[in-house]
Amino acid sequence: xxxxxxxxxxxxxxxxxxxxxxxxxxxxxxxxxxxxxxxxxxxxxxxxxxxxxxxxxxxxxxxxxxxxxxxxxxxxxxxxxxxxxxxxxxxxxxxxxxxxxxxxxxxxxxxxxxxxxxxxxxxxxxxxxxxxxxxxxxxxxxxxxxxxxxxxxxxxxxxxxxxxxxxxxxxxxxxxxxxxxxxxxxxxxxxxxxxxxxxxxxxxxxxxxxxxxxxxxxxxxxxxxxxxxxxxxxxxxxxxxxxxxxxxxxxxxxxxxxx
DNA sequence: ATGTCTCAGGGACTGAGA
Numbered sequence: 184x185x186x187x188x189x190x191x192x193x194x195x196x197x198x199x200x201x202x203x204x205x206x207x208x209x210x211x212x213x214x215x216x217x218x219x220x221x222x223x224x225x226x227x228x229x230x231x232x233x234x235x236x237x238x239x240x241x242x243x244x245x246x247x248x249x250x251x252x253x254x255x256x257x258x259x260x261x262x263x264x265x266x267x268x269x270x271x272x273x274x275x276x277x278x279x280x281x282x283x284x285x286x287x288x289x290x291x292x293x294x295x296x297x298x299x300x301x302x303x304x305x306x307x308x309x310x311x312x313x314x315x316x317x318x319x320x321x322x323x324x325x326x327x328x329x330x331x332x333x334x335x336x337x338x339x340x341x342x343x344x345x346x347x348x349x350x351x352x353x354x355x356x357x358x359x360x361x362x363x364x365x366x367x368x369x370x371x372x373x374x375x376x377x378x379x380x381x382x383x384x385x386x387x388x389x390x391x392x393x394x395x396x397x398x399x400x401x402x403x404x405x406x407x408x409x410x411x412x413x414x415x416x417x418x419x420x421x422x423x424x425x426x427x428x429x430x431x432x433x434x435x436x437x438x439x440x441x442x
Numbered sequence: 443a444t445g446t447c448t449c450a451g452g453g454a455c456t457g458a459g460a
Contacts, residue, residue, distance in 0.1 A: 195449095196448075393446090432460085
């Protein structure tokens with residue numbers, strides 16, 4: 184089976200691209216971020232017509248996360264447990280596979296804006312709360328995948344110009360430490376389980392012809408619990424949708440599991 | 443290069459967020 188994540192930067196704008204992508208890439212589950220719409224506007228029917236059930240935690244204008252899947256999504260929960268948050272950044276659901284249940288956690292980490300800002304502080308507090316929640320989830324299951332836009336480039340090799348980005352937002356030491364805390368829960372970066380091309384990224388700024396010049400960062404990730412890591416046979420960034428007209432600034436990331 | 447894109451308010455453009 185295949186699972187994927189894609190920050191679409193407005194599902195209202197990008198729904199046709201999502202449907203086109205799913206037609207070519209019929210993944211078993213797709214996590215979306217930055218849907219930027221309320222639950223009542225979410226296109227459940229259009230996605231169902233394409234063969235996907237969907238669950239959504241949305242809000243007007245900003246944020247918003249969704250999970251699409253070819254079969255039933257159950258035990259759906261929204262938000263980070265114990266963290267009072269008006270921003271819709273987390274949705275969790277269970278998907279049944281031939282070899283048992285798979286817990287899918289779809290996430291949109293805060294951007295943080297600038298190191299030292301209030302939004303940066305919120306990002307670090309949000310990540311600490313997420314880590315606590317996942318520790319509890321992992322006590323209940325050994326088949327958990329955390330997929331989404333983490334807004335963190337974990338290492339210098341995930342950055343087109345590490346010197347320019349040193350200690351900047353998305354690359355700062357505290358953000359990278361928080362990312363490592365997630366790995367220390369027993370999660371594994373699916374992308375790094377395999378040999379990858381140099382300068383592989385998942386996001387490119389719309390400005391400065393960032394994509395054409397490959398001025399990117401790898402900030403969209405799929406983290407797998409130990410059991411799922413042992414079943415993972417591939418992980419790639421699909422740059423195809425980033426080449427379309429009116430693209431999202433992010434590309435999808437896909438992992439293949441022998442489940 | 444304060445560079446691009448999306449959204450909301452209000453009804454043309456500006457500001458916020460990324």
